[in-house]
Every structure is written in structure tokens, then in C-alpha cells.
Amino acid sequence: MADLTSDFVGIKSPNPFWLASAPPTDKEYNVRRAFEAGWGGVVWKTLGLDPHVVNVNGPRYGAIYGADRRLLGLNNIELITDRPLQTNLDEIKVVKRDYPDRAMIVSLMVPCEEEPWKFILPLVEDTGADGVELNFGCPHGMSERGMGSAVGQVPEYIEMVTRWVKANTRMPVIVKLTPNITDIRKPAEAAMKGGADAVSLINTINSITSVDLDLFAPEPTIDGKGAHGGYCGPAVKPIALNMVAEIARDPSLGQIPISGIGGITTWRDAAEFMALGAGNVQVCTAAMTYGFKIVQEMISGLSDYMDSKGLTSVDQIVGRAVRNVTDWQHLNLNYVAKAKIDQDLCISCGRCFAACEDTSHQAIAMSEDRTFTVIDEECVACNLCVNVCPVEDCITMEAMAPGLVDPRTGKVVEPDYANWTTHPNNPAAKAAE
Amino acid sequence: MSSDAFTPGILPARLEAEAYVDHFSDLHPRLDAHEALVAADRCYFCHDAPCITACPTDIDIPLFIRQIATGTPDAAAKTILSQNIMGGMCARVCPTEQLCEEACVRELAEGKPVLIGQLQRYATDHLQEQGIHPFSRAAATGKTVAVVGAGPAGLSCAHRLAMLGHDVVVYDARPKAGGLNEYGIATYKTVEGFAQAEVDWLLQIGGIRIEFGKALGREETLESLRAGHDAVFLGMGLGGVNALEAEGSDKEGVLDAVDFIANLRQADDLAQVPVGRDVVVIGGGMTAIDAAVHAKLLGALNVTLVYRRGRDRMNASVFEQDLATSKGVRIVTHAVPRAAIGNGAVREIEFDYVDEAMAPTGQTLRLAADQVFRAIGQSLVGEGLPALEGRKIKVDDAGRTSLQGVWAGGDCAAGGDDLTVTAVAEGRDAAMDIHEALTGAAA
Numbered sequence: 001m002a003d004l005t006s007d008f009v010g011i012k013s014p015n016p017f018w019l020a021s022a023p024p025t026d027k028e029y030n031v032r033r034a035f036e037a038g039w040g041g042v043v044w045k046t047l048g049l050d051p052h053v054v055n056v057n058g059p060r061y062g063a064i065y066g067a068d069r070r071l072l073g074l075n076n077i078e079l080i081t082d083r084p085l086q087t088n089l090d091e092i093k094v095v096k097r098d099y100p101d102r103a104m105i106v107s108l109m110v111p112c113e114e115e116p117w118k119f120i121l122p123l124v125e126d127t128g129a130d131g132v133e134l135n136f137g138c139p140h141g142m143s144e145r146g147m148g149s150a151v152g153q154v155p156e157y158i159e160m161v162t163r164w165v166k167a168n169t170r171m172p173v174i175v176k177l178t179p180n181i182t183d184i185r186k187p188a189e190a191a192m193k194g195g196a197d198a199v200s201l202i203n204t205i206n207s208i209t210s211v212d213l214d215l216f217a218p219e220p221t222i223d224g225k226g227a228h229g230g231y232c233g234p235a236v237k238p239i240a241l242n243m244v245a246e247i248a249r250d251p252s253l254g255q256i257p258i259s260g261i262g263g264i265t266t267w268r269d270a271a272e273f274m275a276l277g278a279g280n281v282q283v284c285t286a287a288m289t290y291g292f293k294i295v296q297e298m299i300s301g302l303s304d305y306m307d308s309k310g311l312t313s314v315d316q317i318v319g320r321a322v323r324n325v326t327d328w329q330h331l332n333l334n335y336v337a338k339a340k341i342d343q344d345l346c347i348s349c350g351r352c353f354a355a356c357e358d359t360s361h362q363a364i365a366m367s368e369d370r371t372f373t374v375i376d377e378e379c380v381a382c383n384l385c386v387n388v389c390p391v392e393d394c395i396t397m398e399a400m401a402p403g404l405v406d407p408r409t410g411k412v413v414e415p416d417y418a419n420w421t422t423h424p425n426n427p428a429a430k431a432a433e
Numbered sequence: 434m435s436s437d438a439f440t441p442g443i444l445p446a447r448l449e450a451e452a453y454v455d456h457f458s459d460l461h462p463r464l465d466a467h468e469a470l471v472a473a474d475r476c477y478f479c480h481d482a483p484c485i486t487a488c489p490t491d492i493d494i495p496l497f498i499r500q501i502a503t504g505t506p507d508a509a510a511k512t513i514l515s516q517n518i519m520g521g522m523c524a525r526v527c528p529t530e531q532l533c534e535e536a537c538v539r540e541l542a543e544g545k546p547v548l549i550g551q552l553q554r555y556a557t558d559h560l561q562e563q564g565i566h567p568f569s570r571a572a573a574t575g576k577t578v579a580v581v582g583a584g585p586a587g588l589s590c591a592h593r594l595a596m597l598g599h600d601v602v603v604y605d606a607r608p609k610a611g612g613l614n615e616y617g618i619a620t621y622k623t624v625e626g627f628a629q630a631e632v633d634w635l636l637q638i639g640g641i642r643i644e645f646g647k648a649l650g651r652e653e654t655l656e657s658l659r660a661g662h663d664a665v666f667l668g669m670g671l672g673g674v675n676a677l678e679a680e681g682s683d684k685e686g687v688l689d690a691v692d693f694i695a696n697l698r699q700a701d702d703l704a705q706v707p708v709g710r711d712v713v714v715i716g717g718g719m720t721a722i723d724a725a726v727h728a729k730l731l732g733a734l735n736v737t738l739v740y741r742r743g744r745d746r747m748n749a750s751v752f753e754q755d756l757a758t759s760k761g762v763r764i765v766t767h768a769v770p771r772a773a774i775g776n777g778a779v780r781e782i783e784f785d786y787v788d789e790a791m792a793p794t795g796q797t798l799r800l801a802a803d804q805v806f807r808a809i810g811q812s813l814v815g816e817g818l819p820a821l822e823g824r825k826i827k828v829d830d831a832g833r834t835s836l837q838g839v840w841a842g843g844d845c846a847a848g849g850d851d852l853t854v855t856a857v858a859e860g861r862d863a864a865m866d867i868h869e870a871l872t873g874a875a876a
Contacts, residue, residue, distance in 0.1 A: 067474035347538040350480030370483065390477050391542065 002306035004299060006040060006314055008280045009172045009197040009257050011130045013040035013103035016314050017270065017298050020261050020282035021045050021107035021133060021176070024292075026081060028091035035095070037292035038299060041103025043200075043282060046080035046135045047088050047124070048109050049116055053079045053141075059220035062209035064235060071289050073235035075209040077220065077227055079141045080109050085123070093127040104128070105174065109135040109147050112157060114164045121169040131171045134161065134196075136187070137178035137203020139230045149203070152178035155190035162194025174259060177201040177243075179236075184243040185250050192256050199247065200259035200282060202240045204230025233285035237263030241276055245325045248277025255319075265294075267301025274314065275321035329421055334414040336406050337381035337397040339363070339374045345394040346372060352385035352395060360384050376407040438710070438734050443686060443804050445707045447732030453703045456730040460621040460756075461525075461551060469555040472548045473502035479538055484549060487536035489849070489858045490517035494533055494549055501556055510560035511567045513553055518592045518861070519585055521561055521631050522614050523854045524554035525622045528750045532854070561630070566637035571598035576871045579604065579662040581649050584612020585853045586668030586843025588635055589860030590867075595640035597868045602662070603641060606648035612670055613844075614853065616695040619723040620703075621730075650815050659838055664867045667818075667826060667834070667841040668860055671811035671851075677715065679782075681773035682807075690714060690724035690808035697727055709804025712736045713782050715770055716808030717747035722754065724806045725762045737800055739765045739784060741791065768798050779805055813845050822847040832863030840867055 006016040018041040019025050019034050026045040034042055055078055064073035081088055096104040106129045110116035124132055136158055138148030151157045158175060165173050175191035177184060179202040191199050206228050208218045218226030240262020247253055260278025264270050265286040273281050286294050302314070311317060341352070341364075348370040356364040363378035364385060374385075386395045400406060402415035420426050437447045448456070464472060476498040484494040492513050500509035513520035527533075529550035537546035560567065576599045580587045583605035591601040609615050614628040636643075647653050649669055658665045674689045676682070686709065700706045708731040714724050717740035725738045740747055743766050744754060758764060768784035769791070775781065779802055786796040813825055819834030820827050825847040832840040842859030849855040869875050 068471055347542040348479075348483065349477045349538040350482075351477060354480035366481075370481075 002303040003312060004040075004303060004306075004314055006280050008103070008259065009131070009174070011041070011103045011105070011172060012101075013280070014101055015040035015295075015299055015302075016274070016280035017041075017295050018043060018103060018105070018259070018280060018282045019287060020284040021105075021135065022284040022288070023076075023078060024284060024287050027083065027088070028095055031091075031095050032098075034287075034292050034295075035099045035102050038295045039102070039292065040280075041105065041130075043105040043107050043133050044088065044092055044129075046107040046109045046138070047085055047120065048080045048147075049111070049120070050085050052084055053082050055079055055082050056222050058222040062219045062229065064209055064233075071285075072233060073207075073209065073231055074233040074285050074288065075207045075220075075229040075231045076204070077140050077229040080107075080135070080138065085120075089123055089127055092124075092129055096128045096130075103130050105131045105133050107133045107135050107176070108165075109138065109142060112146055112151055112161060114168075117161070117164045118168050121165065121171075125169060125171060129171065131174060131197075132165065132169065133174040133176050133200060134165060135176055135203075136161075137176045137201075139178060139180050139204055139206050140228060149178040149180055152176075152187055152203070153181055155186045158187050158190035159194040162191050162196050166195040172197040174198045174200050176203055176261075178203045179239060179243055179262075180206050184246050185253065188247045188250075188253055188256065192253055196256070198257035198259055198279070200261055201247070202236070202243055202262045204232045205236055205239065207231035232263065233289075234263045234265050234269075237265075237269060241272060244273060244278055245276040245322065248319060248322045249325050265289075267298040267305065270298055271302060271305060271317060272321075274317045275319070276325065277319045277322050279315075279318050330419050332417045332419060333423060334416060334418045336400040336413045338376050338379050338400060339381060339383075339385050339395055340398045341372055341374060341385075341395050342393070343371065345391050347391055347394075348372065349390060351388045351390065355384050355388045378408060380408065438732055441710050441803055443707045443709045446704045447708060448704070450704060452732070457620050457624070457703060459624045460619075461554075463558060464548070464551050464555045469501055469506070469552060472552055473498045475539060476502070476547045477538060483536035483538065484533040484547075487532045488517075489532070489852065489854045490520075490523070490861070491858075492516045492520065492533075492553070494553075497556060498547065498549070498552055501552055506556045506559040507563075507565065507567075509552075509556035513557055514560075514567065516861075517854065517857050518589050518635055519614070519631060519853065519857045520553055521557040521634075522585070522618075522623065522628065523857065524550050524557055525627070526614075526618050527852070527854050528752065530752045531750050561634050564634075566634060568592075568596050568638055570596055570638060570640055573600070574598040574872060576600070576663040577602065577661075578664045578666060578867060578871075579658040580666045580668060581605075581653075581658070582612060582667070582669035582843070582845075583607075583610035583632075583643055584668060584670050584843060584856065585614060586670075586846075586856035586860035587612070587666065588632065589857040590666045590668060590840075590842065590864045591641045591860075592635050592638055593861050593864035594867060595638045597864070599640070599663075599868070599871065601641045603643040604647040604649065604653055604658070605643060605645055606651070606669075606672075608645050610643055610645075616698055617691060617720070617723075618698070618853075619694070619726065620697060621726075650817075655817050655836075655839070659836075663838070663871055665839045666832075666860070666863055666867065667839065667845060668843040668856070669815070670844045671813055673812040673814040674807060675810040675812055677770060677807045677809065679770035679772055681775070681779070682770075684773045684775050685778040686775070686803055687773055687779050687805045687807065690716065690720045690806040691811065693724055693806055694720070694727060697731075703731065706731055708733045709802070710734045711801040712804045712806070713800050713802040714738045714806045714808055716740065716806075716810070717742065717749060718808060718810070719749050719753060720811075721806075721808035722749040722757050722762075724808055726757050726760050728804070728806070729757075729760045729762055733804070735763070735801070736761065737763045737765055739768050739770070739798075739800075741769045741787060742766065743789075765798065769793075771797070773802070773805060779803065811844070828859075830862075831866035832859055833866065838870075 004015040021043040136152030142148035143150040175196040260273030261282040497509040497512040534546035540546040712728040712733040784798040840863040843856035
């Protein structure tokens with residue numbers, strides 16, 4: 001069992017798995033169950049000023065499914081906590097008292113003025129909470145009232161509010177970012193300038209999950225109408241990973257600590273976020289889909305992985321893949337690969353053939369007896385066959401050794417690295433000469 | 434167990450009344466909507482899918498499964514039925530484990546094919562139970578075609594011809610249509626009168642008239658059919674049963690398995706179907722298995738299926754063999770009947786054990802038997818038929834016989850497996866060729 005203890009901006013937890021601010025952390029009952037199940041920490045569902053908000057009395061969620069109704073994406077139109085402020089504060093206090101070793105972060109969203117922040121921060125401090133997270137991400141409902149993503153989409157507001165918060169509390173401040181922007185680095189930079197101790201991302205993505213084709217209304221449908229919601233779950237993981245990496249690899253952001261969020265479902269997802277720079281991770285949809293027990297798999301999986309790699313601390317994973325995230329123009333154009341089909345594993349479904357023949361480079365041959373083979377003369381190593389193959393590791397991309405001749409181009413595979421910036425087809429490269 | 438189970442002789446009502454309901458219920462209860470979605474999700478939508486190639490009627494299986502998966506089972510049914518008008522029955526009786534499901538790449542991948550047969554039934558039942566017939570007739574051609582036999586081959590041919598605008602008269606020797614679907618398929622594979630329901634549904638196309646009680650060579654002759662119609666399709670199946678070359682095979686209690694099954698299928702009350710205490714079935718095909726299983730389900734105490742070669746040579750699939758043994762049928766191989774013994778009625782039957790070359794080994798086997806079923810194959814009967822190939826009617830790829838204007842398909846025609854699905858394919862393909870011959874146009 002590897003040591004999974006985590007120290008994120010001074011907030012300690014027995015493992016790096018926190019529950020994100022969301023329905024699973026809305027109240028004492030749920031959070032106690034989460035801690036009993038083994039979660040390292042929670043970000044308590046966002047508190048606001050009284051009178052508390054109300055939620056719709058119809059469906060709050062919509063879903064996207066994969067095969068066998070596996071939930072791949074979830075969209076919600078739930079708002080921040082719909083319970084009185086004092087009720088939440090009281091519950092936070094007793095839970096933190098009973099679970100002192102767990103991280104207790106409180107998510108906050110109040111109007112964009114300093115006074116409300118001055119009002120609420122001491123109340124939170126009084127609970128004994130370990131830190132606050134500023135909800136600048138909620139993309140529905142609250143944003144219509146000038147909060148949530150309405151703040152998160154304007155870097156100047158982020159910086160301003162963060163500065164107020166830092167000025168009015170001794171607690172570590174995490175700024176939660178909305179992905180509903182063009183360049184995630186701008187809000188991250190604003191948070192940093194405002195003095196944030198960390199950023200967390202991503203919040204949910206503006207979305208309509210589906211349309212009821214009988215009612216001709218978006219889902220979830222409330223009395224015949226629908227509003228966009230926030231999208232999360234496994235489907236958003238790639239978007240979140242990229243945004244985390246964009247911040248992590250930008251030197252101007254000074255390696256600001258990142259709490260990774262977005263579709264994390266397994267230990268592997270968590271490790272990937274951490275490798276791209278997240279100091280810890282927050283989970284919501286996976287817990288909402290399968291219950292709190294999934295953390296046990298995340299703990300055992302990450303522990304086994306670390307043991308197998310000889311890692312003794314989760315910090316040794318954090319950021320390890322960042323240096324390998326680059327821009328397209330720096331990719332090695334002298335690297336040549338070819339698809340290879342393992343005939344022993346192949347089940348002859350022919351999906352690689354259909355994909356390549358219909359939509360790509362006609363680089364897979366199909367024989368009378370349904371043997372599928374790669375035509376190296378045509379293969380550009382696009383990877384589509386690998387992606388559509390239902391059998392893991394049946395099709396692989398094999399690098400060609402330098403010195404061999406690429407049958408597609410007739411050119412010798414060069415041993416040296418060369419990228420677009422120096423490529424003869426690049427007008428900019430020529431201009432520079 | 435009822436005490437009647439031990440009474441020797443051929444008796445009805447060996448079981449308690451409720452046991453019949455239990456024993457003769459649906460072998461594979463139909464998938465419900467959720468099960469169908471789960472099963473459909475497993476299909477990989479293969480390119481040029483091997484399951485299609487393996488299907489004698491070339492149903493576009495990945496397409497119909499995708500249609501089920503996307504919530505349009507009626508579209509799935511139309512995909513199935515446009516290739517195989519008896520897709521409902523085939524979903525129930527096809528040896529899928531030797532056809533589409535054997536070819537399924539998931540059989541190769543994990544030994545568990547997509548449940549193609551059950552998905553097909555889900556789709557076809559969904560459509561047919563609404564009474565929807567999704568096909569309509571083309572403009573009348575003024576041509577009439579005689580079809581001999583209202584079994585799978587004949588009805589498939591008739592439906593396609595009717596669809597193409599021809600008028601069809603079907604002649605069948607029996608009082609009901611369906612052929613083996615009605616008289617030969619195991620009870621537990623076509624429960625609740627499905628065979629007749631399917632025929633009724635199929636006839637909704639219109640333009641098909643069935644003349645019952647009209648057998649070729651009895652009420653009708655091939656000459657008169659040819660004279661009275663623009664074309665003739667022969668799909669009368671195999672009316673004869675191969676004889677048992679064993680001493681004493683004329684004894685009371687030695688019966689044809691096909692008659693036993695036909696009686697059982699037509700029985701209003703299964704408890705009134707008599708069965709022996711010690712039943713021996715001779716043969717290795719589907720009919721033998723069905724007879725043996727039925728005998729067991731009717732309450733026979735001991736049922737032994739005896740086949741002259743090894744189990745690997747049996748025509749019945751491994752699935753069917755396993756079904757029989759799971760019901761308590763004992764399978765004996767490498768034994769040929771020598772003599773039925775008994776004073777008037779059969780009491781025992783003696784077998785010679787044989788080696789792979791069918792030479793007697795000198796060892797014998799004697800089984801108690803108050804009922805013996807012959808299931809060693811059926812044969813074509815009739816005179817004045819087109820030229821034969823072996824013991825069946827010779828046909829070309831389009832089903833044409835040696836006689837001008839006469840086509841044939843199904844079990845009575847040479848080539849192809851004696852399967853419902855093969856009969857449907859041959860009937861359909863002959864109809865397409867008849868249409869071309871009558872109108873000069875490919876459909």
C-alpha cells in the first residue's frame with residue numbers, strides 16, 4: 001500500500017480524492033457517508049446568501065449513454081445549495097469536528113461586491129473548514145444573476161473578487177474556473193494575480209443533452225421547456241485534461257496549484273489528471289452514478305500503480321507528463337509509424353477496414369477469408385483503426401526504425417528530430433531563412 | 434412424479450396436468466425491451482458481416498440490430514422480413530449456433546455471440562403482434578402461379594410472387610397451412626399457435642389462395658397445374674419416411690417420429706397424447722431429437738436415442754443434443770437396430786454395436802421398448818416429377834427444374850440444408866426467377 005496522503009496548498013487529506021462541490025456534498029448526511037466510504041475530502045456544495053435559492057421541481061439532470069446505458073455524460077440545472085446558510089454552516093462544523101483528518105473545503109458564491117464576501121468568510125472560518133473554493137463556474141441560473149460563470153468569464157472580475165477574498169480570510173483560496181471561455185489561461189492568470197492559492201477546473205460545460213422528439217423540447221424538460229445545463233461526466237474528461245495541461249505548462253502561470261476536475265471516474269483518470277499537473281482531484285459524476293464506494297477502487301488502483309512504479313508519494317506523479325505536452329509545431333515530423341494488426345487477436349469484425357476504406361486512406365486490405373492486413377504503402381498511421389477496433393491491443397502503431405524506407409513516401413526514415421518550424425513546406429520557415 | 438410414470442405400455446396422461454404447461458412452455462422466452470437493448474448493444478456492426486454471409490436468407494443482421502438498439506424495432510422487422518418473410522419462425526427454429534451466431538465475431542472473441550436469433554424474434558414479434566404487414570402488392574401482372582406445398586418454401590415463394598403482382602394458388606395436402614412449421618417443429622419452439630399466426634400474417638399481402646386437401650399425384654397432377662398456370666413451384670417437402678431395415682419393425686408400437694410429432698402438434702390436449710414408458714428413438718437428426726425430447730416431456734420414464742455413428746456425425750446440432758440430454762434423454766451411439774422383439778407389440782429392441790466403418794463389433798445392446806420411433810430420414814414421394822438428382826428434384830441456382838415452367842425448392846429439391854431458413858431462401862429466389870421468366874424483367 002503506497003502512501004496516498006495529500007497536501008494541497010497546505011490542506012491535508014488521507015488521499016488525493018475529494019468530492020467536488022455538487023449534490024453529493026450538499027449536506028451532513030451525504031458527507032458523513034462519503035467520509036465513511038473513504039473520501040479524502042469534500043468541497044461542500046456552494047453556499048450563498050439567504051434567502052437561499054430554490055430549485056426547479058422537475059427533472060434537474062439529463063444524460064448521455066454509451067452501450068448498455070453506461071452513463072457517459074450528465075447535465076444538470078441544479079443551483080447552489082437550496083438550504084439556509086446557517087443550516088449548512090452548522091453541519092459543516094460538526095462534520096469537520098468528527099472527521100478532523102479529512103479536507104473540508106467550502107464552496108462559495110455571493111454577489112460581486114466586497115460586502116457579501118466580508119460577511120460570509122468569517123462565518124465559514126468559524127466552522128473550522130480548511131479552505132474555500134470560489135464558484136466562478138456554475139453556468140446556469142446563477143450566471144443569469146451575475147454570479148458563477150458570469151464572473152468566471154470575465155478575468156477582471158475573477159481577479160477583483162479573489163483579491164477581496166484573500167483580504168478577508170486566512171483560509172487557502174481555490175478559484176474554480178469555468179470551461180465556457182476561449183482560453184482557460186486567462187481566468188487562471190486572473191486568479192493568480194488576485195492571489196489565489198490554487199485553481200480548480202473544470203466546472204461544467206454549457207450543454208443541451210438531448211431533445212424530446214415528441215415534445216420538441218430540450219431535456220431535461222420542465223413543463224415543456226428546457227434550459228441549458230452544465231455538462232460533466234466521463235465525456236468531458238478530454239476537455240478538462242487539456243485545460244489542466246494548458247495551465248500547468250504555461251510558465252507565466254507560475255505553477256499555480258491545480259485541483260483537477262472533469263469526468264474522473266477511475267484511479268487511472270485521477271492519475272492522468274495528476275500527471276498533467278493536478279495536485280489532487282475532485283470527483284462528482286462517478287459518485288453520483290455508482291455511489292461513494294468507488295473511492296475504494298480509486299485508492300487501491302492508485303496505490304497499486306504507485307507501488308508498481310516505485311513511487312512513494314502522490315507528489316511524484318503530479319506534473320510528470322507536463323513536459324511532454326507541446327504544440328503541434330514541435331512534434332517530430334521524422335517519426336514514422338505504421339499500423340500493425342495482430343492476426344492472433346483479430347476477430348475479423350472488419351471495422352478497421354470500413355473505417356479506413358470509407359473514411360480514411362484505403363490502407364487496410366481485406367482478403368476473401370476476412371484476413372485484414374495493413375498496406376504500408378498507404379498507411380499514414382492516423383490511428384483510426386486502433387481507435388475503432390473492439391479488441392484492445394489487436395492493432396498497434398509501430399514506429400519505423402531510422403534507416404528504413406517508408407513504403408508510402410519512398411523516403412528513408414531519418415534518425416533526427418525535425419519539426420514544422422524548419423519544414424520546407426512551411427512558408428514561415430522559408431521566410432525566416 | 435405420477436405413479437402412471439411406471440405403468441408399462443403406451444399411455445396418455447402420464448403427468449400431472451400442470452406439468453404439461455411447464456414442460457411445453459417457450460424454450461427461449463422472448464426478450465423484453467430492456468433485454469433486447471442490452472443484447473443489441475453487443476453488436477459490433479461488422480463490415481460485410483460474417484453473420485450475414487452465414488444466413489441462408491442474407492438478412493442484414495447488423496443493420497436490424499442497430500435499428501433495435503436505436504429504438505426502431507419495427508424498422509428492424511422490416512429489414513428481416515424483406516429478406517425472409519418467415520423471419521419470425523426462423524428466429525425460433527434456426528440452428529443459429531451453426532449459422533449466424535457461430536459466425537458472430539463475438540463468438541470468436543469471447544465465446545458468447547450476440548443473441549441474433551432472439552433479437553430477430555424480438556423485432557418480428559414486435560411488428561407482427563401489431564398486425565402490421567409492411568409489404569404491398571405491385572400492379573397486377575395477370576399471371577398466375579401454382580405453388581405445391583404451403584410450407585416454408587411454398588409460402589415464401591407465394592408471398593414474393595404476390596408482392597410482385599402475380600396471383601398465386603397454393604395446393605397443400607393437409608387441412609392447415611405451414612407445412613413442417615405447423616406439423617413438424619418442436620412444440621416448445623413455437624408456442625401459442627405461432628405457426629398459424631405467422632401464416633395468417635403472411636397472407637395479408639393478398640393474392641394468395643390456398644387449396645387445402647389437394648395433394649400432387651392425388652387430387653392434382655403436375656400436367657394439370659402446368660396447363661392451368663403460367664408457372665409451377667414445387668415445394669411439397671418430403672412426404673415419405675425411410676423404412677427401418679430391422680427384423681420385426683412392423684410390430685405394434687414401432688412408429689414414424691414425424692407422425693408422433695405431427696399428432697402432438699395438432700393435439701388440443703397434450704395429456705391425451707399417449708407415450709410409452711420405455712421409448713427408443715432411432716436416428717440422429719432433428720426429428721429424432723424432437724421425438725425423443727417430446728417423449729420425455731410427455732412423461733416417458735426412459736428415453737434412449739440410438740444413432741449408428743458418433744455424436745459428431747449427428748445432423749442434430751450440439752445445442753440440440755445437449756437440450757435432449759438435459760431433458761433426460763440418453764444418447765447411445767454406434768449402434769444399429771437388428772430386431773424389434775415382442776409378441777405382437779414391441780417389448781424390446783436389439784442393436785448391434787458397430788465400428789466407424791459400420792461393421793458389427795459382435796457386441797449387442799438390448800433395450801426395453803414399448804414405443805420405438807423411426808427417425809432415419811424422409812424421402813420424396815411422387816410420380817411424373819422433374820428429373821431427380823440423387824433422391825430429390827434436380828434444380829439449378831434459380832430453382833429451375835428439368836421441366837419448362839416448373840421450379841422447385843425446399844426439402845424436396847436437391848442441394849442446401851433441410852432447414853426452414855433454407856427453404857424460405859429457395860422459395861424466395863425461385864419467385865424472383867419466375868417473375869423474371871414471366872415478365873422479362875428483373876425485380
